[in-house]
Amino acid sequence: MPGRGTGREDGTEPATSPKLPLNKEELNSKIKEQKVVVDELSNLKKNRKVYKQQPNSNIFFLADRTEMLSESKNTLDELKKIHQEIENTEKNKIKK
């Protein structure tokens, strides 16, 4: 099945980890990652299968492609939001 490759790629998706990165650098890398994930998922063919890795284990669960796309988009938005907040606070600090 050709969907395997995309499934692997999707396995790196940090679906529930947007609260973790408190560092600005970490946040930036996460955002980059998420952007790649979103691009890849949006460019998949319709018949591809998408697998999601269970965190902290090696098992990949079959997931719905569109669902995964929307989910990753959401996480990307959240990450961007956090990034924006951090930048705002830094600006305020500089002003003060």
Add this chain to the structure above:
Amino acid sequence: MEAQPRPSLAAAASSTQPLRSEHVARLREEQEKVVTGCQEKIQHWMKVEHDYEALQERLSTLPDKLSYDIMVPFGPLAFMPGQLVNTNEVTVLLGDNWFCKCSAKQAVGLVEHRKKHVRKALDDLKKVMKNFESRVEFTEDLKRMSDAAGDIVDIREDIKNDIEVKGKHRTAHRPHSRPKTSDVFEAEFVDDPKSKGSFLSEKELWDRLDELERQEDLLGELNKKSDTVFVNGDDISSSEEEKEDQKTAVTVKHRVADSPTQGSFQKDITDSKLLNGHMNGSSSYSDDDDGSGGDDDDDDDDDGGLGVGDNCVPTIYFSHTVEPKRVRINTGKNTTLKFSEKKEEAKRKRRNSNGNSSHSIPELPNIRTPADVYRVFVDVVNGEYVPRKSILKSRSRENSVCSDTSESSAAELEDRRGAMRSLSQDEAACPDASEGILEEQENQQKKLLPLSGKLEAFSGTVIEKELLSPVIPHPGTVHPVLPTIPERKEVLSEVSEETTKRISKFKAARLQQRN
């Protein structure tokens, strides 16, 4: 250090400033290390918590479907498509490679339980981190302070010793107000050793002593009847029994710097109320009324306070007015026993008869110091000589091996209770024999005991104002200065020689100084 602007302050600051900037910096470094370590640990535990959360989520949704299409890991790199069945059946690692088969719901419960632990660890770590962060802040402040030492000045005031010894603490102390006064004294005493360096020169000391002596003489003339005994704090419990007409004055000057038994002295002195007399003035010449033998044992209250005000020598003077008709036994543990005049007289009679009839050995001239008393008053227990704890008791209780029904035990009982006073009079006649034997033993003991030994009972130098003359109306009886040294038995017999030597030295020096 480098930021100190004024050279005059620099020296003082560098000597008193324990916070060097580099040390402070090092401290801060270490504290920051702790903080970063905490942060790392927190990260780790956060990850663990996150993992557990993901697992919990998966477990809670796992039984939703009968089977899942999954990629089954086939080694670390290979996968093959498969199906996950039995979705409501998981094995949980309990630890040490023991597993437990349970449902998904139970597994969720287990995960929740573990998450609780993780959260607790996280909280602890956060607390530690917060604590150390505040410490880092403080250290930074400290660093700033030590860097800018010129701005901060240490203000100190050296309190000189003379101020403290002045007779400011004059209080009318009744026996019940004892703790307060003793507290005051203790505080001062504690301060004393610090001031060793600032002691007066010997010359001044001698001058002061002479002056005190003069005052003593003066007052002594005014109060002819009063017997004044200055004793060291330890030995204050002079149980004066018989010498009404004998005037005795023994002054013990306790110099703090010299005293070898300072600690014990301090302890004892806090207990003793006689100290009060000391604090307020050097001597007490109050001729106490011969009251009913009740509570008023204020013979140590000083009415004629000389005042130590003009002198700054941290000297402890002790005064004790001998009261002829009452006996106080200071047992050293805040207990004071009293005797009635009646009983005392009975005892005296008894002893007189003994001394006159059985043996009239002139033992009195030997008693010049309290130590002599202990040499004279000893018990024979199992063939060994044991000094008495109290001369009023024939033998110490724990050492009394022989069963005696004699007067001595009776007297002891009386001593303790103070109740059966009339009995003693009646009993006086019968136990004469045993008493006589006892005294014989005592005399023997006196001869046998070695006189050498190191000085322990007295920590200061003893001045005998008037040496005890052998002119005592009742020879072979009890002696004027009979202090009890309650706790130390072994010392008692050894002290005398040294003490007398000291006296003579002291006196000699004094005479020399006068000349």
